[in-house]
Amino acid sequence: METSGKVIKCKAAVAWEAGKPLSIQEVEVAPPRAHEVRIKVLATGICRSDDHVLSGSIDNVRFPIILGHEAAGIVESIGEGVTDLKPGDKVIPLIAPQCGDCSSCQHPRNNLCLKADLGKNRGVMADGTTRFTYQGQQIHHFLNTSTFAEYTVVEEIAVVKIDEMAPVHKICLIGCGFSTGYGAAINTAKVEPGSTCVVFGLGGIGLAAIIGCKVGGATRIIGIDINKDKFTKAKELGATECISPQDYTKAMHEVLIAMTGGVGVDYAFECVGHVDVMMAALLSCRMGCGTCVVVGIASAEARISLSPKLFVSGRTLTGSYFGGWKSKDCIPKLVSDYMAKKFNLDGLVTHTLPFDKINEGFELLRAGKSIRTVLIF
Known part of the structure; x- marks a missing residue:
C-alpha cells in the first residue's frame, strides 16, 4: 500500500x-x-x-x-x-x-x-x-x-x-468476548451432554458461555443476572431458564441446590468478576464432580477465602483465559465455524x-x- x-x-x-x-x-x-x-x-x-x-x-x-x-x-x-x-x-x-x-x-x-x-x-x-x-x-x-x-x-x-x-x-x-465465554464451556469445563450448567452474569462473555453449554449438549442451562432485561436474549441463545438474585431471600447457591433437587450443578461459570459471585458459583457445584470456572476479572485488591472442605468433597475450581484456545491455531477455525453456521x-x-x-x-x-x-x- x-x-x-x-x-x-x-x-x-x-x-x-x-x-x-x-x-x-x-x-x-x-x-x-x-x-x-x-x-x-x-x-x-x-x-x-x-x-x-x-x-x-x-x-x-x-x-x-x-x-x-x-x-x-x-x-x-x-x-x-x-x-x-x-x-x-x-x-x-x-x-x-x-x-x-x-x-x-x-x-x-x-x-x-x-x-x-x-x-x-x-x-x-x-x-x-x-x-x-x-x-x-x-x-x-x-x-x-x-x-x-x-x-x-x-x-x-x-x-x-x-x-x-x-x-x-x-x-x-x-x-475476545465470544472466544472467552464459548471456550470456557467447550475447552475448560468440557461441558458434557445431559449436564446442568449455571452462568452467573449475562453480558457478552456469559452469553457466549451459554452458547458453549448448548453446543456441549447441556440439557439445563440456568442464567443469572440482576438485569432481567437480559433474560430474553439469554433464552434465545440457549438458556433454559433465568433468575435474578433480587427475587430471593436465600443465598444463590442455596437456591440453585434447591432447584437441582439438592444436588447442585455440574458446571458453574462466573462471568461477573466479583469474589462473592465466585463463591456462590463454587458453592452451587455438586459434590464429587462439580466444576466452577472463573472467567470474570476481579479488581486488583480482591481476595477469596475458601474452606478446604470444598475441595476435599470433590469440587473443582479453575480459571479460563481466552477460553483455552491456542490463538493462531484455533481462531481461524472458529471464524470458519461461524461462517459454516455451527454457532451464531x-x-x-x-x-x-x-x-x-x-x-x-x-x-x-x-x-x-x-x-x-x-x-x-
Whole structure:
C-alpha cells in the first residue's frame, strides 16, 4: 500500500487517565519494525475489560494508553521477517499471542504464551518502545492490540489471518468476548451432554458461555443476572431458564441446590468478576464432580477465602483465559465455524456505532443497555 514504510496520522481514542472519558485525537502510528504488522482496523468491540482500565480497577496500567482489543481489520503493511501475512489479508489481532516456541505454546493444554502481556501491562512492543505518539508524546499499547485506533501495530505472534469473506462487524467478537465465554464451556469445563450448567452474569462473555453449554449438549442451562432485561436474549441463545438474585431471600447457591433437587450443578461459570459471585458459583457445584470456572476479572485488591472442605468433597475450581484456545491455531477455525453456521454469535451484537461515538458505547455498557457495541471506522 502507498502508506507502507511511512508514519500514518489517524484517529484514535486515547485514555489519558483513569476516570476520564476517552479523547478522540489524531495520533501518529509508526511503520512496523521487524516481525511486526500494521493493521487498518475496520471494526472493534467495546469489552468490559477496557472499562476496567478506565475505572481504575486494573492496577499498574501505564497512561496515556490506547485501549481496545476485540477487533478485525486488514493488513496495511508488514515488517522485515514477516512471512505468513501480506498487505490486504483480513486478520484478527490476538490478546493471547502464540509464539509457538515457548514452553507454554508447546504444552498441549496451555494457551498462555509466555510473551503475552496479561497482568504485566508493559504498554510497549517487544523492543521496549511504542508505535503510537501524540504531538511527540509516547502513547502506550494495551494487551498486544490497541484497537481503538484506525491503525495499530502488533507483533506477528499476536495476529492471525482469517476467512476474507467473514463480516468484520460480527467476527471481531472472536478476538475476545465470544472466544472467552464459548471456550470456557467447550475447552475448560468440557461441558458434557445431559449436564446442568449455571452462568452467573449475562453480558457478552456469559452469553457466549451459554452458547458453549448448548453446543456441549447441556440439557439445563440456568442464567443469572440482576438485569432481567437480559433474560430474553439469554433464552434465545440457549438458556433454559433465568433468575435474578433480587427475587430471593436465600443465598444463590442455596437456591440453585434447591432447584437441582439438592444436588447442585455440574458446571458453574462466573462471568461477573466479583469474589462473592465466585463463591456462590463454587458453592452451587455438586459434590464429587462439580466444576466452577472463573472467567470474570476481579479488581486488583480482591481476595477469596475458601474452606478446604470444598475441595476435599470433590469440587473443582479453575480459571479460563481466552477460553483455552491456542490463538493462531484455533481462531481461524472458529471464524470458519461461524461462517459454516455451527454457532451464531450475531445476537451478541446489540449496538453498532461510528467510532467517534465510542464514549456513548461505554455509557451503554455501564448502564446495562448493551451486550456488545461494535464500533465501525
